[in-house]
Amino acid sequence: MKKKVLSILSLSSIFLVNAQQQDSLKHKKIEEVVVTGQYTQQSINKSIYKVEVINAEQIKNMAATSVADVLNQSLNVLIISDRRSGNSTANLMGLGGEYTKVLIDNIPVVGDIGLGNNIDLTKLNINNVERIEVVRGSMGVDYGSNAVAGVINIITRKNSQKALTLNASVQEETVGKEYDFKKKGEGRHIQTLNVGYNINENWYVGANINRNDFQGFKGTQEGYKYFEQDGKRGYLWQPKDVLNVDGVLRYSKNKTSIFYKFGFVNEKLNYYNPTVGEHFYSVTDRTYFSNDRDYQTTRYLHQLNVQTKLGAVNYTGDFSYQTQDRKYRDFKYDIPNRKVIGNKGDYQSYNKADVFYSRGVFSNFLDSKKIDFQLGYELDHTSGYAGNIAGTFKGTDNVKRKIFNYANFMSIEWNATDWLSLRPGYRLALSDKFDAQHNYSLTARVKATENDNLRLVVGSANRFPNFDELYTYMVDSNHDIRGNEDLTPEKGMTVSVNGEKRISTDSGWNLGLGASATYLHVKDRIESVTVSRQPLKYQYLNLNKYESFLFEANFKAQKKQLALAANVAYYGISKKLKDGDAVSPNDFFFTLEANAVVNYTIPNVNTTLSLFYKYTGKTQEFVLSGDLKKPEYRIGERDDFHMMNFIVTQPFFNNHLELSLGIKNIFDVSSIRDTTLPGNAHEAADPKINLFYGRSYLARLSYNF
Template identity: 25%
Template sequence: MSKKLILSGWCVFFSLITTAQSQDSLQNIISLKEIVVSASKIPLERKETAKPVQVIDFEQIQRSEGKDLAQLLHEQSGLVINGAFSNPGKNKDVFIRGASSEYTLVLIDGIPITDAAGLGGAFDLRLLPLQQVERIEILKGSQSTLYGSDAIAGVINIITRGPKEGIFSFDAALSAGSLNTSQASLSVSGKADVLGYNIGYSRFYTEGISEATDNVDTVDFDKDGSQREAFQANFELTPSTSLKISPFVRYTDLTNNYDDGSFADAANIFTSEVFNPGTRITYLKNNFQINGLYSFVQTDRKFNSSFGESVFKGRTHNLDIIANYRLNENFQVIGGIYRQEAKVLDDEATEKDPSFTITSPYVSLLVTGFNKFNAELGYRLNDHSEYGNEGTYSAAVSYDISPRVTLFGTYGTGFKSPNLNQLFGRFGPNPDLKPQSSRSYEGGLRFNLLDQKLSGELTYFDRSIEDVIIYDFSVGYQNRDEQNDFGVEASFTYQFLPRWSLTAHYNFVDGEVTLPLTSERDSTFHNLIRRPKHSFMLSLNAEPIKHLFISLQGQYLGDRSDSFYNSENFQTEPASLDAYFLVNGYVSYEATSALTIFADVKNITDTDYIESTGFSTLGFNMQAGIQVHL
């Protein structure tokens, strides 16, 4: 599919929408009044931001018991989570619009949660239980101007549960199901005078399946189980109407059994402990607001295998100070400074206990509701202790061509700094690496038609990344390739009855890497491993009777290319993955105001499929349980 064909289709669709929409003065749909914070780092109504924000709200999360965080994200338009339906303990790779996991920045409550000792620095989705999440905001496209390194493909901001109104409330959930899987969570929450609290604990256990696929059927591969315990405490202290102090602490202990790779059984053990304390301070006076965010991330990971024991310890400090001044009802200025200090505790690295710091001042001008325009212009300067300065900038604009149709476009540059393993690690480090840099743009429209029954969004995007860091066994890490990706996203929701709705999204993504062969000749080839060109989801959500909710969902992923390491000939070999279609279902019944019964069923048709060559996937499986709210 060529870019010209995609753009032509976009123009045709745009003309149909603008012809179909009515000319009355109805305001944007109610969902656009929802408050979001990720797009500009300050609370805004969705209709006020020029950036398209995808929100997973609390109701949707409550109706996702039995799923994990990776499976819920996999349902969202533009996201593919490879491993979401493999063995529960297998690693989960986040692909936003075809980009590798390392180009997506994960935030928890607006603060980066990177792993200094990780190979790519990406957050491990297995560490955070969904029961501790209040909502999720997803920003696609380059967000480096506001969020710095790693935000080349987008940002996922996971907002945890805070104090509830009232002196005391109690929430609990208990479920069990296939693979001898069980999950329990409980939390207490409340507010009294100037103090608020939310304290939660969850435990997950499963026997799992064999992580690796037995391709010869001559031996019985053992099951690779997983268990996780997680604790979280959020507090609020409000000494005055202008000042709020919100300290927090999170701790997760994860243990997984894992195999030696594709088609290779083993009795390996992986453990990961994450300790994450911090605080958020907010001061608001008239038209001026300042936020201070601090967090410390301590990660301790250990791999026990036939190769012995490998230990990785990372320490990261994050500090972000954000000031916002409203000039008038249409114009605001946002400015701040961010500092990150990252260290790996490793005596065997080429530089003992390597570390770096990034200091980044940034500024943004925000325009809201000015003659039907919303806009945001921003710039960020990143001062890295190892490679110097890197500047990024961005622009986003939206225009309400009618009360029901909004046209939007964004352009941004981004960067990803080399991580400490690439700069100073044990295998092939290169202290002369440059940051990877990107430019991306997107354009599209949001619409709300047929008396607010039909709403949706259509987007075209294009992204280029230069100085891509690759690993070459002969020379180690180096800047070499150029990556180019483009595609289309289309999502629709149609409410055809008061409590019945149909949601659909379609995604097309294509990409290629340019590999320099000589000073005069390059080689270009498709390289989106495990990422489909075509994917779609169709979901029917209904409340046929009061208190009963039913959801039926179909997910399609098209053909994909893959590669795997063949342990018999010690070579990396190409592979092809067939398309597949999964049918999943969910049902819940609110028996009383305090008790809800639910069941989550995945792969109802027991489809045989592959997410990664040589690794197993889940057949028919289900979880059932109860939720208690007191």
């Protein structure tokens, strides 16, 4: 560990020495703006919430391939990849993807099992992102159900400073040591194209296309051509090919702005079964086969956004229709002869959702700088479908359900003095499936000076049960696992306080300091628990609770071509778990995380050097173990690990051409020891988790017009 820390300090010192030895270009500071949780677009310094912003320049410097890639650099965020489905979801503040609301331009993203939660971040297009805003803590008043751990709001590009913009790029990456450019049978291959055109001062049209071809990661496996019967066939990370196509048409005049956005996603994923069997075409003709599966996911988005004034009143309206269909087809594959036995057949739906969503917000009723209030509504109508292959459900092979949710919310923003702002809020949510839900919030911002802010935020949110928790019914001679249609929504609440200070020195440094503390509490957590030992039965129940404390410190500094940031987080988690007679202690387990980012542009040649580092400390939690007759809770652990990326970007020909070269995951992290994942009655948990695929190298060539 000492060598790793020394290497980090050495690289950082090189940046600092170069920065102070070189002259620089004039640097114009632009105030960042945010929209998440705001009445209207607001400077980040005046935001009522603490918002983490990752802008387009930072994303470009990362050479990120997906939203998951970007968020992996943030503290308290762990991206968990599912080997079979190929999905990667965000674990925020120790809670899984079902507790985090993912939005694109304030619209919840439709996913396999919900609206806005448990979203596969590798399907989201990173190519047209203007910035990503992350707010930690329960935001049920503003964003409704499932915004328990926080909100991730992806803001896309909808205008351009030039009459015509054209950007095309090609990015090639190794996947660990695996790469093949000629046949493209290994590695990652990305092609992007962006076009934007200002028709006149009022109209803008833009389109972009992004293809991310990931050929899988073998790791300890041997690929799809391997046919030894030792469980080594296939991939640790399944091959997947994602195509994103987006288009936007925007009109803006005076105080009115309207945009329509179209989105299309097509993902193809191949699952290669590690189990190999024997197949006989005849008595003398034998071969080896495996039962493989293809997945295909298509998603369509239509969104209309209207921002205008109705007299003095500000109005923002969002309307969207989204549909996602995840299909599959099973087939028997003759491995030595590289052919399908029989035929692949037609795709069948695995999970499907059709969602109509609308949100309207009215504010500035009094046209006063002293006091303002906001009234809003939110509604969504979801038609959900889960095929029998996605789970076993009661009463039918497939499950079709329609859920209608409607909510009204309001808040009052009162600038009590020049230095104190208060904003209480309330939401009433109605559903045809669950009882009425009430959420509350209170935020306070103290402005000691123009550069010093102190914020207090209290908020609540609910998480609704998903399809599996409600409708699972797997009962046979070996299993008895049941959903529960009487489940109630989980209830989350957070309290946080944070302070920040900005300093500008005579020597040209712009500094930012911050510290925060957050408490999160979730009760009535839904878990699959043992309800009977003899015979053995499992059912989903509202039993458990979850608590966490998060303490953070932040530092930013910028001078001329040098920008650096360092953050430290120390968080503790307590879970009160119950399974039959076994009850876990409610001890807190604490984890340390830290990250650092350094960007330096060499004058005259304009070469940009970017270093990204993140340390994730050892995590612990109680895990159910022991035999079925006498289970008990033990302490499980996930080892600590270090991540570091280094990217060099060089423009040519008056910035029309740009070449980036880099190394990701310098410390070569792939699988780490993890005993926090419990097994079940028939299967032990894998003691390792595949978080990454080791050290990789990248090259990106971009053309800008």
